[in-house]
Amino acid sequence: AQSVAQPEDQVNVAEGNPLTVKCTYSVSGNPYLFWYVQYPNRGLQFLLKYITGDNLVKGSYGFEAEFNKSQTSFHLKKPSALVSDSALYFCAVRDRRSSASKIIFGSGTRLSIRP
Amino acid sequence: EAGVTQFPSHSVIEKGQTVTLRCDPISGHDNLYWYRRVMGKEIKFLLHFVKESKQDESGMPNNRFLAERTGGTYSTLKVQPAELEDSGVYFCASSSQGWDEAFFGQGTRLTVV
Numbered sequence: 001a002q003s004v005a006q007p008e009d010q011v012n013v014a015e016g017n018p019l020t021v022k023c024t025y026s027v028s029g030n031p032y033l034f035w036y037v038q039y040p041n042r043g044l045q046f047l048l049k050y051i052t053g054d055n056l057v058k059g060s061y062g063f064e065a066e067f068n069k070s071q072t073s074f075h076l077k078k079p080s081a082l083v084s085d086s087a088l089y090f091c092a093v094r095d096r097r098s099s100a101s102k103i104i105f106g107s108g109t110r111l112s113i114r115p
Numbered sequence: 116e117a118g119v120t121q122f123p124s125h126s127v128i129e130k131g132q133t134v135t136l137r138c139d140p141i142s143g144h145d146n147l148y149w150y151r152r153v154m155g156k157e158i159k160f161l162l163h164f165v166k167e168s169k170q171d172e173s174g175m176p177n178n179r180f181l182a183e184r185t186g187g188t189y190s191t192l193k194v195q196p197a198e199l200e201d202s203g204v205y206f207c208a209s210s211s212q213g214w215d216e217a218f219f220g221q222g223t224r225l226t227v228v
Contacts, residue, residue, distance in 0.1 A: 043219040043220050043221040044206065045209075045219070046217075090158060100146065101171075104160060108157065108158070
């Protein structure tokens with residue numbers, strides 16, 4: 001069965017510092033991997049995805065994520081955090097063996113950037 | 116291009132009543148998903164349509180939940196009768212291809228009292 005783990009409920013970072021939001025997954029074979037963000041009173045917005053190719057994926061708002069097959073991880077990173085990055089972040093996975101498979105989400109990590 | 120729209124945005128109903136949530140996906144998207152997030156917990160998968168067919172409904176909690184997708188366009192999710200534990204935010208999402216990202220609606224916040 002597919003699963004996604006986000007081990008940290010909350011991550012606190014000072015503005016200007018690098019940030020990392022962790023994600024590990026469990027799925028047979030190579031998955032499609034996604035990061036979404038939810039701002040207050042808004043729906044989920046797509047940030048970035050890994051399909052194939054370069055393990056380092058760049059996305060919206062300066063975010064990037066690195067696919068690590070051996071560690072089954074897909075951590076979200078940003079070199080310099082902004083206060084406006086404060087939001088709820090979800091990692092998600094889809095089994096690529098079937099084009100009709102569902103997307104499974106992690107429990108979310110609340111990112112708080114202090115000025 | 117219009118995004119995924121959900122209606123209503125909020126609904127407060129009494130235990131035992133019926134509620135119907137609606138989702139209009141992005142035009143042309145064959146894949147439509149329903150998810151639910153209960154307070155502070157993960158976003159749980161409910162079901163997946165491919166066009167008008169239910170591809171996967173393994174996440175539907177019980178037979179009080181009924182989802183339909185008329186003609187492969189909009190979808191409805193009916194809860195009848197509603198229970199207190201059904202409270203949460205119900206998200207709808209759509210995607211074009213299996214490897215594409217899913218686009219989400221704003222969600223419907225359902226409160227059962």
